[in-house]
Amino acid sequence: MIEFRGVTKQYPDGTLAIEHVDIVIQPRTITVLVGSSGSGKTTLLRMINRMVDPTSGQVLVDGTDVATVDPVRLRRSIGYVMQNGGLLPHRRIVDNVATVPLLRGVAKSAARARSLELLDTVGLDRGLADKYPRQLSGGQQQRVGVARALAADPNILLMDEPFGAVDPIVRLELQTELRRLQSALDKTVVFVTHDIDEAFALADQMVILRTGGIVAQIGTPAEVLAHPADDFVASFIGADRGQRRLRLQPRDPASGRIVVVDSAGRPAGLIEDDHASIGDGASPDVKAS
Ligand SMILES: Nc1ncnc2c1ncn2[C@@H]1O[C@H](COP(=O)(O)OP(=O)(O)OP(=O)(O)O)[C@@H](O)[C@H]1O
Ligand SMILES: [Mg+2]
Structure with a gap:
């Protein structure tokens, strides 16, 4: 379970990005943070893996205040899919997927085997393993981003507008795939989008944010x-x-x-x-x- 308790984030320049937010995210569900640009979605998401620390309030993961957990360890234990996949351009697909296991000291051959399995999981042909990101389509790159986030077998998957850059049909495919993955793999997914249709398509729970980082509504x-x-x-x-x-x-x-x-x-x-x-x-x- 992920819990935001009275969380406020004010950036050093004075911007109030999130104001006194309370959210409970149940395990093995998809929660979608939805709101217009600048409403604080990314800020909220990044407070879960300590890429951003709250100014006040607490973020708890399974009852532990993340402020007490080493940020590097935390980040390696939580999957994070960035907008546009965030792939390393000079690394082959297989090595992009294996980034975290390799950082953790997993042997190269084992990491490669695991990467290939993950390509299967996200519906990519293993023949893509030795290609570079630029040789893949946008939708394929997004899938690689998801595979990479799954590589450390995290319980929690954070996704920041992961399907923003692909055409509507591929996007629909990726949404369907994500729902399938989520129920097959039992992950807790926190998904950011500004697309209300995408939010309705994916969410077990929606958190609708308004400008100023205020929660307008939480519900199914x-x-x-x-x-x-x-x-x-x-x-x-x-x-x-x-x-x-x-x-x-x-x-x-x-x-x-x-x-x-x-x-x-x-x-x-x-x-x-x-x-x-x-x-x-x-x-x-x-x-x-
Ligand atoms: N590092 C920062 N320093 C100062 N202000 C910031 C910083 N990061 C974000 N902000 C501000 O905080 C507010 C929320 O930003 P955030 O990136 O969380 O919004 P968002 O909902 O993800 O927007 P978008 O849909 O455009 O990605 C905005 O007003 C933004 O300008
Ligand atoms: Mg954002």
């Missing part, structure tokens, strides 16, 4: 759609495509999932229906204001 996608906390949230979840109106379709009995559609009937996301507040046939409209 179904809760947020059915009961936006205020006008800000209502407009944020509806304003993405002008006058879009998101609504819930009745549950699909075959899959047990609820489909979120926009006013043109285009699916905007899926909700796993284990949320009691939404019953069959409930389709509250959420209007852009």
Whole structure:
């Protein structure tokens, strides 16, 4: 479990990036931090692995205040996927994936074997192992970034807009893959995006941030759609495509999932229906204001 308790972050230049935030993140779930540019998403994410330290308050991982854990050790135990994959351009794919195991002193041959397994895990051909990042497509590079973050077998995976740079179809593929991976590997995933559709597609829990690093709402996608906390949230979840109106379709009995559609009937996301507040046939409209 990851817990933010009364966390505030003010940067040395006076910028208040996060203001008194409380969040509980359950193990083996996907929590999506969503908000517009500058709302403090990256700051919040980086406080989990101590790339940023809070000004006040505490961040706890499994009950331990991360402030008491050596930052280098902490960072090697938590997977981190950066925007654009963050791959080292002059290292082969296999060595990029093995970065952390090699730093930890794992033998080169064992690290290579593990890297190849991880390429399988994220759905990449092993034939890519000896190529360089620039020889891969954007989507393939993103998958390598995920493989690298998984290399140390962390319980926690932090992902900062990892699919931002790829086209919508590949992005959808990567989202599906991430959901599959998360349930197969039992990781706790904290995922940052400014794309509300992506948030609905992935989240077990959404944390909607407003400018100034203030939490506007925390809830399941179904809760947020059915009961936006205020006008800000209502407009944020509806304003993405002008006058879009998101609504819930009745549950699909075959899959047990609820489909979120926009006013043109285009699916905007899926909700796993284990949320009691939404019953069959409930389709509250959420209007852009
Ligand atoms: N090192 C820093 N020093 C001073 N201010 C910073 C620093 N890093 C971030 N900020 C400021 O803190 C606020 C939150 O930044 P943060 O990067 O967390 O936002 P974000 O939600 O991730 O934005 P984006 O969607 O653009 O990535 C912004 O106002 C930003 O300018
Ligand atoms: Mg950011």
